[in-house]
Amino acid sequence: MTEAVTIEARNAVKAFGQGEHVVRALDDVSIQIRKGEFFTLLGPSGCGKTTLLRLIAGFEMPTSGTILLDGADITDLPPNKRPVNTVFQSYALFPHLTVAENVGFGLTMQGRPKAEVSKRVAEMLALVKLEPMAGRKVSQLSGGQQQRVALARALAPQPKVLLLDEPLSALDLKLRKEMQVELKRLQTETGITFIFVTHDQEEALTMSDRIGVMSAGKLQQVGSPRDIYTRPVNRFVASFIGETNFLPATVVPGGVRLSTGDVVEVATTRPGAVTLTVRPEQVRIVAAGEAGAIAARVKFLVYFGTDTHCHLDLSDGTEVVARVQSPASGEAGIVEGSTVGIRFAPGAAQVLED
Amino acid sequence: MAERRFEVARLPGFATVAVATFVMLYLPIATLVTFSFNAGSSIAVWEGFSLHWYADAWNNQAVKDATVRSLVIAVWAAMISTTVATLAALGTTRRAAFKGETFIYVAINQPLMVPEIVTAVALMILFGMVKVATGYQGLGYLILAHSAFCIPFAYLPIRARLEGMDLSLESAAADLYASPWQTFRFVTLPLLGPGILAGAMLAFVISLDDVIITEFVKSGGQDTLPTYMLGQMRRTMTPEVNAISTALLALTVVLLTAFFLLTRKKG
Amino acid sequence: MGADRLQRQSARNGWLLSLPALILLFVAAMGPLVIIVVYSFLTPGEYGNVVWEFSLDGWTGILFTRDIFDGTLGLADAHLTIFWRSVKLSILTTVATFALGFPTAWFIATRPAQQRGLWLFLITIPFWTNLLIRTFAINEVIRVEGVLNTVLLWIGVIDTPLAIIYTDTAVLIGMAYVYLPLMVLPLFAAIDRFDMRLLEAGYDLYASRWQVLRRVILPIVKPGIIAGSILVFVPSLGAYVTPRVLGGGKNMMIGNFIELQFLAGRNWPLGAALSVTLLVIVTAALLVYVKAANRGSNPHG
Numbered sequence: 001m002t003e004a005v006t007i008e009a010r011n012a013v014k015a016f017g018q019g020e021h022v023v024r025a026l027d028d029v030s031i032q033i034r035k036g037e038f039f040t041l042l043g044p045s046g047c048g049k050t051t052l053l054r055l056i057a058g059f060e061m062p063t064s065g066t067i068l069l070d071g072a073d074i075t076d077l078p079p080n081k082r083p084v085n086t087v088f089q090s091y092a093l094f095p096h097l098t099v100a101e102n103v104g105f106g107l108t109m110q111g112r113p114k115a116e117v118s119k120r121v122a123e124m125l126a127l128v129k130l131e132p133m134a135g136r137k138v139s140q141l142s143g144g145q146q147q148r149v150a151l152a153r154a155l156a157p158q159p160k161v162l163l164l165d166e167p168l169s170a171l172d173l174k175l176r177k178e179m180q181v182e183l184k185r186l187q188t189e190t191g192i193t194f195i196f197v198t199h200d201q202e203e204a205l206t207m208s209d210r211i212g213v214m215s216a217g218k219l220q221q222v223g224s225p226r227d228i229y230t231r232p233v234n235r236f237v238a239s240f241i242g243e244t245n246f247l248p249a250t251v252v253p254g255g256v257r258l259s260t261g262d263v264v265e266v267a268t269t270r271p272g273a274v275t276l277t278v279r280p281e282q283v284r285i286v287a288a289g290e291a292g293a294i295a296a297r298v299k300f301l302v303y304f305g306t307d308t309h310c311h312l313d314l315s316d317g318t319e320v321v322a323r324v325q326s327p328a329s330g331e332a333g334i335v336e337g338s339t340v341g342i343r344f345a346p347g348a349a350q351v352l353e354d
Numbered sequence: 355m356a357e358r359r360f361e362v363a364r365l366p367g368f369a370t371v372a373v374a375t376f377v378m379l380y381l382p383i384a385t386l387v388t389f390s391f392n393a394g395s396s397i398a399v400w401e402g403f404s405l406h407w408y409a410d411a412w413n414n415q416a417v418k419d420a421t422v423r424s425l426v427i428a429v430w431a432a433m434i435s436t437t438v439a440t441l442a443a444l445g446t447t448r449r450a451a452f453k454g455e456t457f458i459y460v461a462i463n464q465p466l467m468v469p470e471i472v473t474a475v476a477l478m479i480l481f482g483m484v485k486v487a488t489g490y491q492g493l494g495y496l497i498l499a500h501s502a503f504c505i506p507f508a509y510l511p512i513r514a515r516l517e518g519m520d521l522s523l524e525s526a527a528a529d530l531y532a533s534p535w536q537t538f539r540f541v542t543l544p545l546l547g548p549g550i551l552a553g554a555m556l557a558f559v560i561s562l563d564d565v566i567i568t569e570f571v572k573s574g575g576q577d578t579l580p581t582y583m584l585g586q587m588r589r590t591m592t593p594e595v596n597a598i599s600t601a602l603l604a605l606t607v608v609l610l611t612a613f614f615l616l617t618r619k620k621g
Numbered sequence: 622m623g624a625d626r627l628q629r630q631s632a633r634n635g636w637l638l639s640l641p642a643l644i645l646l647f648v649a650a651m652g653p654l655v656i657i658v659v660y661s662f663l664t665p666g667e668y669g670n671v672v673w674e675f676s677l678d679g680w681t682g683i684l685f686t687r688d689i690f691d692g693t694l695g696l697a698d699a700h701l702t703i704f705w706r707s708v709k710l711s712i713l714t715t716v717a718t719f720a721l722g723f724p725t726a727w728f729i730a731t732r733p734a735q736q737r738g739l740w741l742f743l744i745t746i747p748f749w750t751n752l753l754i755r756t757f758a759i760n761e762v763i764r765v766e767g768v769l770n771t772v773l774l775w776i777g778v779i780d781t782p783l784a785i786i787y788t789d790t791a792v793l794i795g796m797a798y799v800y801l802p803l804m805v806l807p808l809f810a811a812i813d814r815f816d817m818r819l820l821e822a823g824y825d826l827y828a829s830r831w832q833v834l835r836r837v838i839l840p841i842v843k844p845g846i847i848a849g850s851i852l853v854f855v856p857s858l859g860a861y862v863t864p865r866v867l868g869g870g871k872n873m874m875i876g877n878f879i880e881l882q883f884l885a886g887r888n889w890p891l892g893a894a895l896s897v898t899l900l901v902i903v904t905a906a907l908l909v910y911v912k913a914a915n916r917g918s919n920p921h922g
Contacts, residue, residue, distance in 0.1 A: 059525050061627055079528040080537075086529045092522035096544045105540075106530030157531065362820040363731040365724075365834060372728030375721045379747055379801065382758035385768050389761070397761050398771045438642035445638025452632030458639045465650050467907055469859025471876040472896040475883050476653030479660065502649035505642055556749075563751040566861050570883075580753050587866055591761075599754040606750050614742060 004035040006193045007056055007161055012065035014051050025051040027217035033195060038187050040196045042204040043214035049197045053163050058082050085154035086163040091146050093138040099149050100134040106157040124152040144175045155190060164196045180207055201241045213237050234353045238277045245320050247276040260315045262294045264344060268351040275352045282348035283322035285310060285334060286341045293341025300336055310334055390596035397593055407597040417598060420582040424562055427493060431500035432558040439508035440550055447516040465503040474570035481571055491573045499571050500561040507560045508553035511617055515549025552616045555609045661893035671889050679890030683898065707874040710793055711857035717797040718804035718853050726808035748802035756866045759795045787869030795867040796857050804849040811845020847913035855903050875899055
């Protein structure tokens with residue numbers, strides 16, 4: 001069964017500037033976002049994720065390419081004709097209107113009857129737990145409350161897609177964690193497709209059904225959080241999400257040979273020189289000289305509480321980091337300067353495309 | 355006892371000069387205001403308190419006519435200049451830079467740069483020709499001239515207000531199904547309101563205060579309050595001029611205070 | 622493409638919205654300046670106005686007069702005196718406003734934040750109040766039977782009233798008085814941006830107060846000094862009301878001289894040529910100002 005596609009971008013290009021100073025904020029991006037999913041666009045600032053969001057909202061027109069909503073071309077449709085609503089990074093609440101007037105703005109503009117508007121506003125305020133604030137000016141609200149108003153306002157017209165442009169970036173850590181749960185709840189309750197833009201990998205991993213990782217105007221990889229984390233397709237994705245080790249290697253029959261001469265079993269179809277990546281928590285430290293283990297020397301340890309990071313040198317000087325559980329007090333742990341062996345957890349090592 | 359410490363920002367003598375400057379700035383104005391209440395006809399020797407110069411000015415038909423004329427011109431000039439300045443401010447802010455934008459900006463601010471006497475004689479020549487050609491002698495010329503030189507004063511606060519406005523507010527309105535007209539009507543205009551009012555008040559004050567252009571453009575018997583006062587200079591000055599000045603001053607200060615309260619940044 | 626079309630439409634709307642203002646300005650501010658340029662090349666009419674015959678007399682008349690008997694050209698001393706007075710008074714006004722304005726601006730900028738707005742407002746009020754009223758105020762203070770003389774005579778400092786009014790000094794005092802806010806405001810803006818920690822660094826490196834002022838403060842606030850100086854110099858040069866009210870009939874500046882050519886109906890082309898000259902000087906000064914202002918806003922540029 002193919003899942004229904006809500007939003008689709010086909011070969012979307014957005015160039016800014018003229019002549020020699022053209023910057024391609026979006027460089028030939030094609031993506032399909034499914035109905036009812038929580039989709040996150042993840043990437044560093046300037047990667048093009050916000051530009052893609054603005055193309056979907058209709059605030060920008062693509063230089064070339066098309067945007068489709070439920071299969072219909074909406075590329076040239078102005079934002080006020082698209083059943084798509086945005087939660088802005090700065091919230092963009094109207095300072096001259098009350099909370100209720102802000103939430104009802106979209107419905108009023110659509111010309112819905114007054115009774116319907118006020119009923120819907122009441123429902124939305126209940127949904128975001130702000131009923132007592134209905135008559136307040138938005139300037140009288142806290143940052144977290146403003147965030148909720150922005151959400152209620154964007155959800156009130158029941159859009160097909162809700163766009164969220166780094167909506168949590170202005171909140172402090174505790175509030176951000178609360179809002180992450182809240183957003184997930186709202187998405188499940190309303191069943192609306194959410195497209196969420198963030199540069200925070202943890203936020204992306206915990207909230208999303210699928211993630212699209214972007215860099216330099218290009219879509220690097222699309223997949224579930226688990227896919228993205230455990231099967232990164234390239235060096236950028238592997239290093240942007242979580243921490244990882246990169247090891248130079250050469251493909252040999254049945255696996256790859258590291259620069260130390262050790263052979264690691266891994267599936268690959270690519271010939272020649274490659275990069276092997278393995279997450280620190282997938283590096284096991286074993287006794288020195290154990291059969292099949294790679295010889296390493298413990299350079300130094302960094303204590304993180306529950307975990308300890310062991311910085312290790314392989315025989316040819318390549319650095320590898322292993323994350324191990326910190327030993328209980330009194331228990332003997334790994335000693336700096338000692339010689340040990342390392343193994344990679346089965347299936348954990350990945351050969352990268354580049 | 356106060357704690358003694360080295361104050362980095364203190365420069366010897368600066369505070370004294372500064373305070374003296376403030377005194378020098380306000381002393382002449384204070385004198386002018388004080389002698390408007392003088393019972394005698396001197397503008398330098400105090401002869402007791404009286405309001406009779408205000409009464410004299412009030413009963414002086416020439417002053418009354420000039421006041422009405424000044425107000426009529428200022429109201430028209432403020433309305434016209436604020437309207438066109440609002441449109442121009444909307445046209446020149448918050449859109450992608452376009453060819454000719456600098457030209458528009460320079461053109462709008464041009465009245466601030468050209469010496470008023472030059473504009474005054476230029477207008478005198480031009481309107482003189484029009485007067486001969488059409489026979490029309492009314493206040494229209496003054497209103498037109500005032501409207502033009504008030505434009506930059508109306509434009510600047512409106513532009514400042516627009517630039518300070520979060521662009522995403524209008525994006526948000528469009529996102530919430532407002533048409534471009536609805537966005538303007540329900541979001542841009544209400545938010546721009548204080549800026550427009552501030553611009554109109556500045557334009558009003560500037561028009562009310564104008565001397566040079568009015569002096570050259572007016573037809574016979576079209577004195578405004580400032581040109582009437584300038585004319586009085588040729589005669590012996592009585593505190594009546596002080597009384598008129600004080601009234602004009604009070605009006606200006608009230609409008610300016612309102613202007614600052616309107617444009618004050620919150621927080 | 623959609624994006625291009627949108628951008629063109631945005632530019633067109635920008636022009637359309639600005640159009641009413643531009644038309645009004647062209648009719649009643651910019652356009653008439655063209656007439657002035659044209660008139661400067663015509664022949665003066667007998668009773669004022671012009672005769673439509675090309676002539677350079679307006680321009681030569683700025684510096685030279687034609688001898689009524691033999692028709693030879695000679696330097697026009699009266700004109701030169703007026704130009705010299707205009708330039709001299711404008712420079713002196715600039716210097717005087719700086720001498721008073723710099724300490725004042727420094728004083729305002731070093732007030733606690735909540736007081737600063739009030740002090741600034743006190744500078745701004747005279748700036749926006751009627752120039753004529755302020756000139757009257759000065760007139761009433763310095764005239765022969767004015768407040769200054771009355772007070773000085775009363776306390777016995779002088780026996781006969783000081784004859785300041787209707788002299789160059791009176792015009793200087795008046796212009797310094799009315800244009801002072803134009804010096805203080807840009808100076809304040811420059812000093813307000815000044816990082817006071819630099820003073821601590823200066824004193825830490827053994828500079829005296831005078832050395833800190835000369836070597837640290839003045840070089841850094843220089844763009845503000847240039848801006849303020851030009852903002853005072855430009856209107857001083859074109860001043861009309863102040864020299865008329867305080868200088869009497871004889872201590873004319875360029876502005877009054879231009880008026881004389883037109884209202885006394887003597888020589889319109891000369892008046893026009895003088896106006897164009899004034900316009901060119903002022904524009905040149907303003908270009909310097911724009912450059913200085915840009916440097917000020919972008920210290921790395």
